[in-house]
Amino acid sequence: MKGASGRTGRPKHAPRRARFAQRRADEHGSPITFGEPGRSPKSRKEPVHVPHVVIVGGGFGGLYAAKALRNAPVRITLLDRKNHHLFQPLLYQVATAGLNPAEIAAPIRRVLRDQRNVQVLLAEVTGIDPDERTISSTAGTFGYDFLILATGASHSYFGHDDWEALAPGLKSLEDALEIRRRVLLAFEKAECCAPTPEERAAWLTFVIVGGGPTGVELAGTLAEVAHHTVANDFRVIDPTAARIVLLEGIDRVLPTYSELLSARAKRQLERLGVEVRTNAKVTGIDPEGVSIGEERLAAKTVLWAAGVRASPLGQWLGAPLDRAGRVKVTPDLSVPGHPEVFVIGDLAFLEQDGRPVPGLAPAAIQEARHTARNILRTMKGEPRRPFRYVDKGSLATIGRNAAVADLGRVELSGFVAWVAWILIHVFFLIGFRNRFLVLFEWAFSYLTYERAARLITGAPPSKVVLPEPASRR
Known part of the structure; x- marks a missing residue:
C-alpha cells in the first residue's frame, strides 16, 4: 500500500x-x-553493547591477539607508541648493517587495515585504573571490557643506569641504528683520529656484555664484518686486527641451552675470531672501556646484551611482580583480582613445570591466541582454560654456516641449524615483501660478504689526524 x-x-x-x-x-x-x-x-530495540577490547602494544603479543579476534563480536582499540610492528629477532642484523630497518618492520595500520573491528592509535599509555576499568593515554581515556597488556621489556643494567648511555642495548630500531653508527664510526675513527697504536687498538676493540642469544649473534656478526666486509676498505688500519670480546658473567654462553650446545656455540665463536670470556662480571663502564673486577679492558665501543626488565606498565595494576618487574599472572594469563585484565608476552610471569614461560616470540604468540579464546569463552559464559606453552624449540645463529638449535629431543649445530634458523625467521616475518627482501639481502651477503646498509648517521669525525699506515701481514 x-x-x-x-x-x-x-x-x-x-x-x-x-x-x-x-x-x-x-x-x-x-x-x-x-x-x-x-x-x-x-x-525500537535497546542499544546493543559491543564489548570493547583495549590492547596495549603492537608486538607479537598485541598484534596476534588482535588478529585472533578478527571475527569476534567485539570492537578493538590497539594502542602503541610506535607506528610499526618490529621483528625483534632480526634487530641485530640492522645493528650490524646487514638489513635496513624497513625490512624487519611493518606499519601496524597496514597489517590490520582489512580488519574492520580494529582501531589503531599512535599513543602512549599514561595510566591504568583497573577498578574503574579505564586506561589513560596521550590519545584520551578509554573504558574497556577487556584489557590486554603486551608491552614487552626494556634493558636492565642491574642498578647501573648510568651505563645505558655508554653501552646501548638492542630492543628497538633506534637502538639498532645507534649501535650501527657506533660500530661503523669506530673503524672511521681508527683510520683518521688515532695517532697512537694504543688509541687505534681501543677503537678497534668491541666488547659485548652478555652471552645470551643477542650477545652471541652480535659478536659473531661483528667478527664477520671486521674480517670480511670492511677488510679491504681502509688504508691506514687493518680491520682484520679488530678484537671482538664477548663477556658472560656465568660459566658458559647461551645458558638457556644445553651444556653441549653451549660448548659448541663457544667453539664456533672462537673459530670466527671472537674472544669468549666466561665468569667475567663487568664492574664498571666508562667512555674508555670496561672494568672486569681489577682488570681493565680498553675499548671505545661497548654493547649491552646482558639483561632485560619488564615494561613499567605492570606496576600500575597493583599486582605482584617478580624481580624483573613482570606481572605474576594466573594460569589463564589474567591479573589476580581483575579477570578482565590479561598480561602476555615479556611482561607476564607464569611458571610451568617449575620453570617460567620464556620471553620468546612463539610464547607471546601462543599467549595472545589463548587470551583471545578465553575472552570469547567469557562472553559466552563458558569457563576459561589455563594456558599451556608448547615449546617448539629455540635457535640462535652465530655466524655464516654456524648456529645452534634446541628442538626438544633433537639438538642441531652448524650448517643444518643455520639453515633451519633462516627458514623459521623468514616464515615469521610480517609481509611477503619483507620476506623477499630479507632473503635477497642474505643471499647477496652470503655470496659477496657485503652488507648493504653501511650508513653512518650523526656528526662526522671532527678531529682528523693521519697516522702512519699500519703494516699488514
Whole structure:
C-alpha cells in the first residue's frame, strides 16, 4: 500500500542502512538504537553493547591477539607508541648493517587495515585504573571490557643506569641504528683520529656484555664484518686486527641451552675470531672501556646484551611482580583480582613445570591466541582454560654456516641449524615483501660478504689526524 508520496511505508533499503549504521557504531565505539523508520520509540530495540577490547602494544603479543579476534563480536582499540610492528629477532642484523630497518618492520595500520573491528592509535599509555576499568593515554581515556597488556621489556643494567648511555642495548630500531653508527664510526675513527697504536687498538676493540642469544649473534656478526666486509676498505688500519670480546658473567654462553650446545656455540665463536670470556662480571663502564673486577679492558665501543626488565606498565595494576618487574599472572594469563585484565608476552610471569614461560616470540604468540579464546569463552559464559606453552624449540645463529638449535629431543649445530634458523625467521616475518627482501639481502651477503646498509648517521669525525699506515701481514 502506497502513501501520499507514492512510496511504500517501508523503505526498500532500510535494513541495509541499519546494518551499515550498526557496523559504523561498532567500529567507533558508540552504541546505536536502530529500527525501522515510522515506528514509535517504544518499538525500537535497546542499544546493543559491543564489548570493547583495549590492547596495549603492537608486538607479537598485541598484534596476534588482535588478529585472533578478527571475527569476534567485539570492537578493538590497539594502542602503541610506535607506528610499526618490529621483528625483534632480526634487530641485530640492522645493528650490524646487514638489513635496513624497513625490512624487519611493518606499519601496524597496514597489517590490520582489512580488519574492520580494529582501531589503531599512535599513543602512549599514561595510566591504568583497573577498578574503574579505564586506561589513560596521550590519545584520551578509554573504558574497556577487556584489557590486554603486551608491552614487552626494556634493558636492565642491574642498578647501573648510568651505563645505558655508554653501552646501548638492542630492543628497538633506534637502538639498532645507534649501535650501527657506533660500530661503523669506530673503524672511521681508527683510520683518521688515532695517532697512537694504543688509541687505534681501543677503537678497534668491541666488547659485548652478555652471552645470551643477542650477545652471541652480535659478536659473531661483528667478527664477520671486521674480517670480511670492511677488510679491504681502509688504508691506514687493518680491520682484520679488530678484537671482538664477548663477556658472560656465568660459566658458559647461551645458558638457556644445553651444556653441549653451549660448548659448541663457544667453539664456533672462537673459530670466527671472537674472544669468549666466561665468569667475567663487568664492574664498571666508562667512555674508555670496561672494568672486569681489577682488570681493565680498553675499548671505545661497548654493547649491552646482558639483561632485560619488564615494561613499567605492570606496576600500575597493583599486582605482584617478580624481580624483573613482570606481572605474576594466573594460569589463564589474567591479573589476580581483575579477570578482565590479561598480561602476555615479556611482561607476564607464569611458571610451568617449575620453570617460567620464556620471553620468546612463539610464547607471546601462543599467549595472545589463548587470551583471545578465553575472552570469547567469557562472553559466552563458558569457563576459561589455563594456558599451556608448547615449546617448539629455540635457535640462535652465530655466524655464516654456524648456529645452534634446541628442538626438544633433537639438538642441531652448524650448517643444518643455520639453515633451519633462516627458514623459521623468514616464515615469521610480517609481509611477503619483507620476506623477499630479507632473503635477497642474505643471499647477496652470503655470496659477496657485503652488507648493504653501511650508513653512518650523526656528526662526522671532527678531529682528523693521519697516522702512519699500519703494516699488514
